[in-house]
Amino acid sequence: MSVKHGLLGLLAQKPQNGYELKNSFDKIAGGFWDVNYGQIYSTIDRLVKDGLVISSVEGKESAERRVYQITEKGIKEFKDWLDKPSAKIRPLRDEVFVKLAFMYPFDRDAILQLLAEQRQLYLAKMAELTRQKYLLSRNGISRDNLMTDLLLDAALFHAEADIKWIEHCEVKLREFEGEPPVSDG
Amino acid sequence: MSVKHGLLGLLAQKPQNGYELKNSFDKIAGGFWDVNYGQIYSTIDRLVKDGLVISSVEGKESAERRVYQITEKGIKEFKDWLDKPSAKIRPLRDEVFVKLAFMYPFDRDAILQLLAEQRQLYLAKMAELTRQKYLLSRNGISRDNLMTDLLLDAALFHAEADIKWIEHCEVKLREFEGEPPVSDG
DNA sequence: AAAGTTGTATATACTAGTATATATATCTTA
DNA sequence: TAAGATATATATACTAGTATATACAACTTT
Structure with missing residues (x-):
């Protein structure tokens, strides 16, 4: 629509x-x-x-x-x-989720590798978004570019959420293998 | 795919x-x-x-x-x-963003109202997801339902990110009108 | 056992989005 | 100014996703 x-x-x-x-x-x-x-x-x-x-x-x-x-x-x-308010929340359709759903509970190592690769993608995305924000706001944020800046923030917030979730997954998956959770860093 | x-x-x-x-x-x-x-x-x-x-x-x-x-x-x-890793990051295609992009910089009040309505939607979504997580884990999380639980977490993380972003928008929009930012609570 | 409800199964017509080909117009530089 | 690159403009064939109709099977209630 x-x-x-x-x-x-x-x-x-x-x-x-x-x-x-x-x-x-x-x-x-x-x-x-x-x-x-x-x-x-x-x-x-x-x-x-x-x-x-x-x-x-x-x-x-x-x-x-x-x-x-x-x-x-x-x-x-x-x-x-x-x-009219946009009643429907966009579905969280991510190919990675489908892959994980099919890989689990087999191939723990393959899952961890997939998650690590995805993290790299999200980090690269965040770097790109941060660069765009920098270019946009070099001369300060004005009424003209405020909304563009906010929309870049939305993308950043979601990339952050993805990365946070990947780390959450890694901890949970390792817990279930009886291994200690990964340490910080 | x-x-x-x-x-x-x-x-x-x-x-x-x-x-x-x-x-x-x-x-x-x-x-x-x-x-x-x-x-x-x-x-x-x-x-x-x-x-x-x-x-x-x-x-x-x-x-x-x-x-x-x-x-x-x-x-x-x-x-x-x-x-094969899923190279493409899903686009952040949300109808609300398109609306905001077209409403801004007009109708500040309409924008704030739209954001408030969206927040309600996301809060309802979070409540529903939390309920699903509860139903799933009443008897504890096992290998059988771990992935389902993690996928619910992914949806929760994203709903959280949306809400966080809406609050971020409200603050920024009010700042630009010379009003003080909303206080906590 | 007829009537109504739910479950099983597929089809069809539509909107939404992707990939790529094609052709002309204009700019650009050897 | 001819050759090559870039910008303008549209078309086509495809995959992806939505909405809804249809029909029979199985259950279930009066």
Whole structure:
């Protein structure tokens, strides 16, 4: 639902073609929500079909562009979406969990290795996010970049939670093997 | 990729029909990964197409069941998947983030209200997870239910991270309005 | 035993997201 | 200015996930 309504929000600002919509979406949601061109076009086609958006063709014959414009119905849909709370909590769909669920209770060492590899990934992710935050706030946090900074924080909080959970798993798994928990460091 | 490989893992244990696969998947991954019957059938069709699974028809004519069986190729695919680290970190795709990105910097009060509503959702989620953990561990945590317990912890850690982030947002947003940060409690 | 409920099983039409190909336009530098 | 690189723009074929309809089987209540 988010890409659909995101596109409506962008078109509420000004009419744009598919390529521009992709760039605009990235500018607002990039980092926490990647869209693909294919998705932009198929989503916008549905919006047109439902009468939330209308399209017109511009440019010379050799290079036509379809420019999309929001309708009254589209504006209403967007505003309603903003007002309505997002009732569904996103599912915690992580491939690692499925792997762990299938590996356990066999292969304790393989599980510990998998967890160690995942930790490295999350640490790398945190480093990257921290770098992005630094670049963003070199000249201080202003109203203009506050939300971007907060969204980077959300990603950081979740990466931290993942790492904390991996360490929690390592301790529990070792406890169940009768080994003493790993010491700090 | 996870549903596909999860189904292979289940069929590596024993041949099953679509309905049984759905139940088996729920038993292992339920809570952190919900699958839908439609997805089971379309995924298994692809597995058959790729030669990782073969199907045979059982039951009387009025009530036919298609029973699926894993092939050598399928077993290899499953084992390779288990061994290979899951390089991609799941994107933090949350509808709330998109809403916030579009609401900001307008409607500070609407943003604060949205955040408050989300907090309630996460608190309810935590209560539910805590209840599930309690039910699971009434008779103690054993090797049999350790992984289930750990996966519930993962969900709890993430809900905690969401709540922590919401509070972080509230403080930052209020700071930028020149108001003092909210006091504890 | 007819009626209603729950469980078993599959199908279908849809939305959402990914991967990649293609073609023209513009910029850039040898 | 021709060659090569980058930006603009769309299309297509695919995988992944959701919502809902359908149909028969088995249980269960009157």
